[in-house]
Amino acid sequence: SKVIPAAKTVASEACIGQTDDRIRIMGVLCLATMAEVLGQAMIPALPETLSRSLSLLEISLEGKEDFRLHDAVFSLFSALFAHLPFMLTSVHLDKVLTLSFKSASIDMDEGSIDCRKEALRLMARKVDMSSTFGAVDRNWGHAVGTGPEATREVLEIVRLAIEKHPKSATMKNIPVLSNVLFKAFDLRGTQAALGEQAVFDAPDIDEVEDMANDVAIKMIYKLNDTTFRPIFVKLLEWATGGLAKDSQGNLPRLTTFYKFLQVFFGTLQVCNSHYVNSNCFLTYTVHCYWLCQLHY
Secondary structure: OOHHHHHHHHOOOOOOOOOOHHHHHHHHHHHHHHHHHHHHHHHHHHHHHHHHHHHHHHHHOOOOOOOHHHHHHHHHHHHHHHHOHHHOOHHHHHHHHHHHHHHHOOOOOHHHHHHHHHHHHHHHHHOOHHHHHHHHHHHHHHHHHHOHHHHHHHHHHHHHHHHHOOHHHHHHOHHHHHHHHHHHHOHHHHHHHHHHHOOOOHHHHHHHHHHHHHHHHHHHHOOOHHHHHHHHHHHHHHHHOOOOOOOHHHHHHHHHHHHHHHHHHHHHHHOOOOOOOHHHHHHHHHHHHHHHHHHO
């Protein structure tokens, strides 16, 4: 009870609201320590803490070469994700992601990059899975528009969230997770449509697709055949539906789809008893044989 008034003062205009970066940095680091020590007792000071710290993070990315304020704010959010994840709303998560994308597009030293990535890792581990995936889904286009590094980092959030949360959480969030994966799988096609204005070159696209395939396999490990089969059928329809057989427009999707199949069947060969039996394996093989006959 004695510390909360101090926390409110530090979060106010009287401290981190000042224009002196030294006061801002020390104030934000002070708030990070308070969040770690006080836990839920910190809640009364959170409204100003969150709004001002996000504003400071935005300021820290405005053409400066000194990223100490940037690092301090991400340290604060690491503490908040670790100790008060339920207090961050979708608005806060959206802002953290969009600013992290901007951070990823700036040339920074390794320490600043580690501060950002650690905060995102804690977001993936600690924040409710539906909130995390919802934020990724809403901001996917922004990540892609920012560039390959931001896109890789947001896929890493998804991968880590699947790994660290229980199977039941993955099952519950299949619709939004599938939506994110389909957006990732469509990257090759959307970039091809941009022509010379494409943000990603071929190696970048390959790397993102490899990450998306890894995320898809980790998702599949959390599902049973009954749950996964409709997703597989939907993916098959996505790769072929509404596209003329002789159209070049289907080539990027089919390329992505067959790359996924290579990983998928390779994984089943290694651990085909993990969640599918031989009849299921045969079913997927027949689906893919039908696709080959349809297009070639």
